[in-house]
Amino acid sequence: MERTKLKNILIISGLTFTFLFMGFIPSGEKRSEFKLRRVVIDAGHGGKDPGTIGKMSREKDVALKVAMQVGQYMEELMPDVEVIYTRKTDAFIELKERANIANRNRADLFVSVHCNAVKSTGPYGTETFVMGTSDLNRNFDYVKRENSVILLEEDYEINYEGFDPQSPESYMMFNLMQKAYLNNSLSLADKVETEFRTRVNRHSRGVKQAPLYVLWTTSMPSVLIEIGFLSNMNEERYLNSKDGQTYIASGIYRAIKAYKEEIESL
């Protein structure tokens, strides 16, 4: 009897030890939840949607070149991160589909690359957006322009359930968005602008908030980077130069790398 009891105790403590030991493995796995595994790189616009147009170039082409270069740096220098592109060619991808690609692939980060433009030729510099409605009155024209690509899509009335990118009322529902990813999005956005300002020698216009459809519908930290103004002649030339594109792409790459190190050290 005693022996059986002892045997039972040994078995139980053995099991307990195993469970305890195993218990440490899941905690290791838990930590790896914060690993940056998959990043979606989204080149804005494409196909029948040229985006903004400068004197010598179109947003869709410049955004694609820079986005591809960011992805290439990541593939070469961050082999543990899978890079997913929303487009690699001059293809028209619906706004909704861009977010779907990221959500379907359970990406940990969504980085969208765009170029800015305004009527005046004066403004220049970079700005990085995170989701938010606080500045809507000030940047409504910009928001309207970036979201209005929806109007080029077939069946947009059905697919976007009455969301009209041109109507301020439509943005009321953006207020219902969850803010779960805001801190991480802000952290990356800040790193991007800091890189641009300190190492790429760009004029940073800062981190901003706007209800941009792709940022709203992605279920992960997400930023939209306006890498410069095609409406400014000097900047358009820079954005189209090989050196300019390389500097911008490496700045974005370094920001993603710093973000990765930060979230994985938590």
Ligand SMILES: [Zn+2]
């Ligand atoms: Zn754009």
